[in-house]
Amino acid sequence: MPSNGLLCYCRAGFEPELAAELSERAAAAELPGYAKAERLSGYVQFLGEHGHALAQALPLRDLIFARQKLRLLAELRGIDPKDRITPVIAALFEHAAFGALVVEHPDSDASKPLAGLARSFGNALRPALRKVKLLTAQDDDRLPHLHVCLLDGDHLLLASGHPRDASPWPSGIPRLKLHADAPSRSALKLEEALFTLLDADERARLLQPGMRAADLGAAPGGWTWVLARHGLRVQAIDNGPLRPHVLDTGLVEHLREDGFHWRPSQPLDWMVCDMVEQPRRVATRMAEWFREGWCRYAIFNLKLPMKKRWDETRLCLDLFQREAQRPLQLRARQLYHDREEITVFAASERLR
Template identity: 70%
Template sequence: MSGLLCLCRQGFEPELAGELTARAGTAGFYGYARTQRNDGYVVFACDQAEALDRALPWRGLIFARQKLRILAELPQLDHADRITPIIAALDGQARFGDVWVEHPDSDAGKPLAGLARSFGNALRPALRKAGLLTDKPNERYPRLHVVFIAGTHAFVAVADTRDSAPWALGIPRLKLLPEAPSRSALKLDEALLTLMTPEERQALVMPGMRAADLGAAPGGWTWVLTRQHLHVTSVDNGPLRQHVLDTGLVEHLRADGFHWKPEQPLDWMVCDMVEQPRRVAERMATWIREGWCRHTIFNLKLPMKKRWDETALCLDLFAEQAGKPLDIRAKQLYHDREEITVLATPRQR
């Protein structure tokens, strides 16, 4: 088996399959997607898996929580001994810096969590004895993944630690703090964590910067920005939670966030308004084109059908109408539902 294994949100397998097929074709690779709805993963079979892996960086994939290169598929594992065939499948491989034993985040996959934990504890010493695993986790080496999709069916795969999600299952473990005005705060927290590198976050989200939050009520995204010590103009006809206003960093304007514009250019604009995705894409492009903000994070609420097609259309529309060279990244985050989250920043020369 040669190709990529990508984990995704349950129910979005067709969107990920469509994205992988389109992006592989654009990059000049032939292959085909193999999946079933609600599996929580997609296999993209390709004879040039290593080259394809390099051509499709994880941060550039929208519907993939995790991206792995398949080393072997083992569909008939013996309950009595799963370790021996995995070690055999790794014959000729160099050492790995860590091993993660995982499962898809799906109805069928979640019951495998206990197996994954216990099997990982048994597999690590066996890999070290075979000279296939460093004594301690080491990010300078590739990371080995064993992904169980059933008790006797697993994929053995590898990830470049610089080009993959740094969290098991591709899911960052974020805790909703009691003072968060809404669960939507987790979306912006995850967006800042996922769509930017640590170096980019340090350079692009700096204390004292000025931002606008369109459709802010009850204040979840505004609250996240104030925790980064940004000054925020929160635009919404609805009320904000009082403790958000009490930060001293927030100006609340009771206005229609979709039509409001700032008097002076801002560093950031964020938007999580419920609107047609094409309309949102066009409005966000206006903000960039007119210079009202330098950076933006916004959500696009997707339709029930042809979600990959609508995603591609909206991102192309945004890029075209923005009229400036931008670095555009988009992800369906763990805390998103029928939506994707988009980051756009000026392209670095």
């Protein structure tokens, strides 16, 4: 059955937040529609009459709770497990060729058993699509990619995503491996933030060896270690201890002080913060750093409450921008390695 709207993946349990975000942003763009979500499913559909306009008005980079954003093409129910290919080709008959095929499933407990089927179905569907000219002979990132989202053995969604406005990873999940020397798993959060919130050119320009940074609430040193691996000189602020090998880099100075009260003696390039504290207090403290001109760039986490998380997100980001008292470029996302939190990148200068 043809569908029109968006398909977005999210962290299981955050479907209400993503649905609320999509609804509010679509309303602000004066594009009518409604969200369709099931708790713990790991995805949300936003259905409306203007799928192309929705896809343009709601770019992935502006969405907070979406790991992936795709344009919904069709929903196929009750398909024969012995022949899933024929109904897929029939549903796509009038479409131009896609540049690549991604067969995936939402990141939820109910959908994880579909991983094997996704691999085998992808291997069978790819040559069938090429035979009928619905898929280019070689992957082509200049064209939209076809995404097949398996919800069950006889139920799937067809969607498209352009590489310029979609996550490059299946299901929107970067498969990062924890380095053996990482002081803690929190290092993955900052590494994912740098890959997700900055593009390759921005990473090259904004993370140059010799730049100076502060890590507020640094212990045991996961985020400090990531910055030092990029060649930044880091002041690690925490009354707790750092792992000894973090200090062995020669790029880290450990200051046993409170991250909510310490201030740098001169402006720095970067400030990062992953302190466990009320999100509004963190937002206010982060704003102080930009208001006082203590940093040019920052990445920080806001730990969200158990209820009304979209409302709290909007409130904290509005508070941060208002208290900073200067124009800021802001990007925020709930990352795969986040839990009950979102990660924010802020810059005091326009990057593009």
